[in-house]
Amino acid sequence: MTDLLALTAELVDVPSVSRDEGALADLVEQRLRACRWLVVDRLGDNVVARTELDRPLRLLVVGHLDTVPADGNERARIEADVLWGLGAADMKGGLAVALDLAETCPEPAVDVSYVFYAREEIAAAESGLAELFELRPDLLEGDVALLGEPTGGVLEAGCQGTMRLRVVLHGERSHTARPWMGRNAIHRLGRLLGAVEQLPERRPVLAGCEYREALQAVGVEGGVAANVVPDRAELVLNHxxxxxxxxxxxxxxxxxxxxxxxxxxxxxxxVDVAAAAPPSLDHPLLAAL
Structure with a gap:
């Protein structure tokens, strides 16, 4: 039986910050090519392995190779039965499960495509999935997709959409010794940030699944010099x-x-958007779960 904790730790110890997934893609490709029952394709730092058993249905098992930037947590550390490390939950644990399935399940009940893709943690336009859709859309054909993203062990159906927006506020530049001659654009952010924080939360329920919408400020930029009232301020939002x-x-x-x-x-x-997906729980593959 595979030690999934040890395998996850091995994957964590291979750095794969967005746009630098090559070494991890090499490792994944090498292991998958050792499975004689899989057809393996690599495009850039995206690796796709498929069974070709002529089953009537195809399941996609999908995971992203990249992580967010490190914060002193580059190396894996196991304490008792808990693994700590960059990307352990999001989502090298899921990658370990996908690899183990690919290596130990040569005759699944349905055909399976294992999709390991790059650049998920940055703009959707740069995603390895977009690259695959452009170059080899046939590799992403299937009936149901299962993603190993962290959910606390709960099966989640569908997914929320994500949207990144840039808001630019204007003012009038002046010297800080004479602020009445200008208008501070950064000060204007206060009311806007208040509105962002007070946006009523929507929690729609679709097919028995509850979704919690969110709006968060994720970036602020502004300022000219220490003695200048700024005439421009920028706020980046994620919805x-x-x-x-x-x-x-x-x-x-x-x-x-x-x-x-x-x-x-x-x-x-x-500046960036990815559509939401409905739960589609009436599909026979999902109903079986």
Whole structure:
């Protein structure tokens, strides 16, 4: 039996911050090519391995290779039965499970595609999935996808969409000794941040699954010099929206809520978006779970 904790620790010890997943992709590819029952393809730092058993249904087991930047937690550390380390939960534990399934299950009840892809933790436009969809969409064909993202051991169906927005507020530049001659754009962020924090939480229920929407400020930029009243301030927001809304509907909702805090010279633009997915629990593969 595979020691999944040890395998996860091995994967954690291979650095794979976004855009630097090559070494981990090499390891995954090497292990998968040792499985004679799998057809393996590699495109860039994306690795896909498939069974070809002519089953009527195909399951995709999907996981991303990359992690967020390190914070002093680069190396794996096991204490009792707990593993600590960069990406242990998100999502090298899931990768370990996928690898173990690929290596130990040569004749699954359905055909399986194991998809290990790069650059999930950054903009959706840079994702390895987007690269695969462009170059080899056939590798992503299937009936159901199962992702090993951390959920606390709970089966979650569907997924929320994600949207990144950039809001720019304007003011008027002046010397800090004479602030009345200008208008501080950074000070204007206060009311806008208050509105972000007070956005009513939506918790729609679809097919028995509850989704919790969220809006968070994730970046702030502004300032000219220590003695200058800034005339520009930028706020970056991340919005997670439930699958009962399209991306356009989610954007319209935010514009309605935040619009009263913006002036004609200000701007709000969507810089990155990925649509939500409904739970689809009526599919026979999902119903079996």
């Amino acid at each position: 997670r929206f439930a699958p009962d809304r399209t991306a356009a509907e989610a954007e319209a909702h935010l514009r309605t809520w935040l619009g009263p805090f913006l002036e004609p010279a200000d701007s709000m633009e969507v």
